[in-house]
Amino acid sequence: MSEKLPTEAAVTAAGEADSKTIEPVHGVHKPKYDWMGLTNEWGVRVKPGIHGLRLGDLNVGIYGEIPEFWEDQTRRPRGALSRPGIPPLPYSLRYKHEMWADCAADLYEEAIQRRWIPATEVPWDSLEVLPDDVERAVCQICTELSQCANTELEIIAYWQDRMSYGYFEVKQFLATVTFDCARHMEVLRKRALSNGGGLGIESRGRVNRMILESSGGWTEAVVYLYLMRGTYITRLLTGLLSSAHNDAESFIYSHMLEDHARHLTYGYDHLKYAATHRKGSTAIMRTLLTIGEGHMADELKDGVVRSAMAIIFGGGIEGGRTRGMKRYLLLVREFLEDYLALCRWLGIDREETLHPMLKSYLED
Amino acid sequence: MAVFPSKEWFEEVREVYNSDRSLHSGGGGACDTTAGFSIGDRRYRIEFAGLECAEVRESNDAELAETDFIIEMPIESWKAMVRDVQENGKASSSQTLNSLDLGLEDGIAHSPVDDQYKQDLFYRYNQNFQDFFNASSRVETTLE
Numbered sequence: 001m002s003e004k005l006p007t008e009a010a011v012t013a014a015g016e017a018d019s020k021t022i023e024p025v026h027g028v029h030k031p032k033y034d035w036m037g038l039t040n041e042w043g044v045r046v047k048p049g050i051h052g053l054r055l056g057d058l059n060v061g062i063y064g065e066i067p068e069f070w071e072d073q074t075r076r077p078r079g080a081l082s083r084p085g086i087p088p089l090p091y092s093l094r095y096k097h098e099m100w101a102d103c104a105a106d107l108y109e110e111a112i113q114r115r116w117i118p119a120t121e122v123p124w125d126s127l128e129v130l131p132d133d134v135e136r137a138v139c140q141i142c143t144e145l146s147q148c149a150n151t152e153l154e155i156i157a158y159w160q161d162r163m164s165y166g167y168f169e170v171k172q173f174l175a176t177v178t179f180d181c182a183r184h185m186e187v188l189r190k191r192a193l194s195n196g197g198g199l200g201i202e203s204r205g206r207v208n209r210m211i212l213e214s215s216g217g218w219t220e221a222v223v224y225l226y227l228m229r230g231t232y233i234t235r236l237l238t239g240l241l242s243s244a245h246n247d248a249e250s251f252i253y254s255h256m257l258e259d260h261a262r263h264l265t266y267g268y269d270h271l272k273y274a275a276t277h278r279k280g281s282t283a284i285m286r287t288l289l290t291i292g293e294g295h296m297a298d299e300l301k302d303g304v305v306r307s308a309m310a311i312i313f314g315g316g317i318e319g320g321r322t323r324g325m326k327r328y329l330l331l332v333r334e335f336l337e338d339y340l341a342l343c344r345w346l347g348i349d350r351e352e353t354l355h356p357m358l359k360s361y362l363e364d
Numbered sequence: 365m366a367v368f369p370s371k372e373w374f375e376e377v378r379e380v381y382n383s384d385r386s387l388h389s390g391g392g393g394a395c396d397t398t399a400g401f402s403i404g405d406r407r408y409r410i411e412f413a414g415l416e417c418a419e420v421r422e423s424n425d426a427e428l429a430e431t432d433f434i435i436e437m438p439i440e441s442w443k444a445m446v447r448d449v450q451e452n453g454k455a456s457s458s459q460t461l462n463s464l465d466l467g468l469e470d471g472i473a474h475s476p477v478d479d480q481y482k483q484d485l486f487y488r489y490n491q492n493f494q495d496f497f498n499a500s501s502r503v504e505t506t507l508e
Binding site for chain 1: 396
């Protein structure tokens with residue numbers, strides 16, 4: 001049976017009379033305010049610094065206590081009072097060393113502040129007709145890189161809901177990374193479809209698959225996603241930027257490079273944190289790299305990216321056979337030098353045991 | 365007419381850069397870093413804070429050792445870059461910081477304390493630095 005609801009006039013009248021009569025409105029429970037005293041720490045008054053009120057600035061008092069292990073399996077915000085009886089959520093990453101990087105809060109702020117809009121900020125009217133072979137090469141690289149961005153997005157999304165809410169700085173930063181990846185997919189597609197070309201052939205995706213199947217832990221995924229593949233992509237982007245054919249491409253590659261560098265900063269920092277806070281982690285990384293280098297070597301051997309980049313560097317198929325290919329091989333060499341230096345920085349010496357096919361790029 | 369390299373030249377570029385937001389293409393967002401420029405036997409320290417270049421001043425090796433990263437090139441390369449910006453209104457593709465970094469065996473940017481995190485700032489804020497040097501096209505310049 002339905003209950004007759006009070007009219008608006010009756011509610012207003014009841015409100016005015018409330019302080020006098022203290023009679024509850026019919027059908028509405030008398031409000032309780034006992035939750036108001038329930039807090040772990042009250043009276044916090046964080047002031048903005050010269051850079052504004054940043055996420056990291058809020059780490060004061062108990063709100064700044066970041067434990068090595070997050071006991072709670074609920075969505076309780078760090079510092080909030082826990083409520084008994086909340087059913088657990090499937091957060092499987094609960095150790096700080098499984099996701100942490102000290103720079104995450106700062107990188108989150110940076111990502112928010114340095115966002116860009118492909119639709120209106122890329123000077124699309126600067127695009128000009130390119131020789132057919134060069135346009136095909138550019139479009140093929142756009143196709144490949146958009147698949148890489150999609151892989152990055154998907155592996156982060158896979159791990160996001162497994163990460164404990166207590167390390168929210170990381171979760172928030174990674175949310176910006178997925179948005180960056182979406183933006184990269186968008187802008188690469190737009191470049192491919194805006195200058196008389198189109199998308200090229202799908203990548204074989206060996207390394208993409210390796211990244212997506214690294215289900216042992218987020219740190220393991222980061223080894224493949226950032227230390228290995230990400231370091232290579234940096235070199236691709238710097239190469240593309242230096243060979244940009246117009247202002248639109250310069251804008252696209254330079255902004256992708258900045259976003260990507262931010263992702264790598266988190267990735268490298270996280271691996272360093274894991275290496276120094278989790279016993280045996282460098283040995284695990286070494287094993288992963290031994291496996292991963294084989295896939296990376298196979299992918300580098302694949303002719304599609306190699307020849308497309310050579311055409312871009314050489315200004316066409318003709319130049320691609322000579323100076324373009326030479327420059328691409330130098331790019332791979334520089335990637336491997338970066339990769340080995342990063343491994344050394346992490347305490348993993350790969351110099352001697354580097355996959356023979358990769359080692360061959362380092363030989364003159 | 366300002367002479368490159370000199371404190372006055374950097375100061376004039378800073379004023380141009382700060383006075384016109386249309387020159388900022390670096391994501392339209394904040395940049396917080398300090399970097400050093402090693403130009404022949406001269407040293408300069410530059411600080412970006414938020415949306416502005418907060419300061420550029422003449423410096424020394426000891427102070428540059430405290431910066432996030434140092435951009436170092438032979439003096440002739442610096443002059444070629446500045447000359448190119450003067451002639452074209454902005455760096456042409458072979459004279460951008462990125463291209464110059466690729467062109468040298470060890471690159472042009474390094475962290476004075478070999479800190480990977482700080483080294484990466486060169487890439488994260490690359491466009492701000494490029495915008496800064498591109499702004500020098502509006503400064504009447506004489507090369508030393």
